[in-house]
Amino acid sequence: MVQISRHLEEEITVCLMNHFCGSVIGEFCRIAVEFLKKGLNPKIFEGAARKLSVSTETVQHGIEGLMYLLTESSKMMISEVDFQDSVLVLGFPEDLNKLLLQLYLDNRKEIRSILNELAPDFPHYHNLEWRLDVQLASRALRQQIKPLLTLKLHLEQNGRRNANVLQTDPATLLHLIRKLEQALGEMKTNHCRRIVRNIK
Amino acid sequence: VEVQPGVTMRFRFCGDLDCPDWVLAEISTLAKISSVKMKLLCVQVMKELLGDGIDYEKIAKLTADAKFETSDIKATIAVLNFVLASAGKYGVDGESLSSELQQLGLPKEHATALCKSYEEKQTALQDRLKESSLRLNKLDSVSWRVDYTLSSSELKEVNEPVVHLKINVRNVDTGDVEPMVVSVTANKFRVLLAELKQAQTLMNALN
Numbered sequence: 001m002v003q004i005s006r007h008l009e010e011e012i013t014v015c016l017m018n019h020f021c022g023s024v025i026g027e028f029c030r031i032a033v034e035f036l037k038k039g040l041n042p043k044i045f046e047g048a049a050r051k052l053s054v055s056t057e058t059v060q061h062g063i064e065g066l067m068y069l070l071t072e073s074s075k076m077m078i079s080e081v082d083f084q085d086s087v088l089v090l091g092f093p094e095d096l097n098k099l100l101l102q103l104y105l106d107n108r109k110e111i112r113s114i115l116n117e118l119a120p121d122f123p124h125y126h127n128l129e130w131r132l133d134v135q136l137a138s139r140a141l142r143q144q145i146k147p148l149l150t151l152k153l154h155l156e157q158n159g160r161r162n163a164n165v166l167q168t169d170p171a172t173l174l175h176l177i178r179k180l181e182q183a184l185g186e187m188k189t190n191h192c193r194r195i196v197r198n199i200k
Numbered sequence: 201v202e203v204q205p206g207v208t209m210r211f212r213f214c215g216d217l218d219c220p221d222w223v224l225a226e227i228s229t230l231a232k233i234s235s236v237k238m239k240l241l242c243v244q245v246m247k248e249l250l251g252d253g254i255d256y257e258k259i260a261k262l263t264a265d266a267k268f269e270t271s272d273i274k275a276t277i278a279v280l281n282f283v284l285a286s287a288g289k290y291g292v293d294g295e296s297l298s299s300e301l302q303q304l305g306l307p308k309e310h311a312t313a314l315c316k317s318y319e320e321k322q323t324a325l326q327d328r329l330k331e332s333s334l335r336l337n338k339l340d341s342v343s344w345r346v347d348y349t350l351s352s353s354e355l356k357e358v359n360e361p362v363v364h365l366k367i368n369v370r371n372v373d374t375g376d377v378e379p380m381v382v383s384v385t386a387n388k389f390r391v392l393l394a395e396l397k398q399a400q401t402l403m404n405a406l407n
Contacts, residue, residue: 131333131334136402137402139399
């Protein structure tokens with residue numbers, strides 16, 4: 001069950017119950033979902049407050065209360081029954097409860113994917129460029145034949161990209177490939193298969 | 201030659217490897233539009249590969265008749281992009297490409313249209329691919345100045361020439377030009393010049 005804090009309960013109840021009829025609350029629900037997807041826009045609070053002749057704070061608390069309800073419920077992926085029980089506490093009319101439940105079910109997948117992006121980001125693979133060269137001579141030594149592989153590994157973290165330039169000889173490259181193939185091969189062992197089966 | 205399920209076929213335009221599954225799947229999407237429209241799409245994709253940018257509006261117009269969804273349009277561009285770039289990468293000639301695409305189920309008209317588009321721009325494409333191959337930072341330009349040092353805080357009479365070199369390096373990632381300034385004494389400079397001339401001789405021998 002979503003533990004709706006006392007304070008939040010009061011906010012949502014006061015704002016929604018006493019002031020507004022169903023269609024307005026429906027509009028608030030739509031705005032709450034928009035804000036979750038695209039970010040807050042304080043001007044909307046002011047505009048709505050003016051139209052409904054209430055304070056900006058009232059509108060803000062009402063919408064923020066709805067946003068919190070949706071994010072907490074989506075975060076914990078609570079079942080329909082649990083959601084309905086949580087909302088029952090607020091003492092809303094039956095059709096409002098239905099509306100909130102539908103709002104939750106329609107949007108939770110998208111809200112969860114947005115929440116997923118808030119996890120800390122490690123540098124991850126973006127692109128790999130490579131080039132095969134043969135070194136024929138250097139300042140110190142002529143008449144060489146030395147194959148070299150130059151790699152540029154592009155990584156991305158928090159939207160920022162950086163590139164690492166690396167160089168290796170064919171033997172090390174083969175070793176690298178073998179190690180990576182071994183790592184991939186781990187997925188096929190019984191141990192990993194058992195765990196993956198249980199997660200699914 | 202028909203593609204039998206379970207038999208892996210090697211394709212030259214895929215670098216003598218199997219054709220990726222997604223490419224195989226999208227070839228059937230390509231068959232849904234007329235070969236004329238497909239040729240026009242190829243022209244757009246080729247423009248993009250040559251670095252001239254792509255006109256998405258034109259593409260949307262071309263695919264409007266076939267009632268393509270956005271994902272279909274993206275898939276079509278992706279498969280044309282793959283086929284043309286990959287053929288260029290492995291240096292496949294137009295006829296072989298056409299034959300391989302027909303083996304994968306692309307109708308003859310479409311294959312011919314695609315390969316004509318490819319052949320027209322094959323050299324330009326390969327030049328462009330060569331240019332965009334991995335390069336570390338590039339030398340942009342060099343400027344120099346020869347000074348004659350008369351005196352310094354350490355020694356009253358110096359009387360020596362010195363070369364100031366400004367080497368402008370272009371950062372391949374950001375495109376910015378970063379200057380590197382070095383001062384070189386006469387003797388050191390002579391050594392530098394001799395070594396660089398030797399490197400130049402080696403390079404010319406290979407060209």
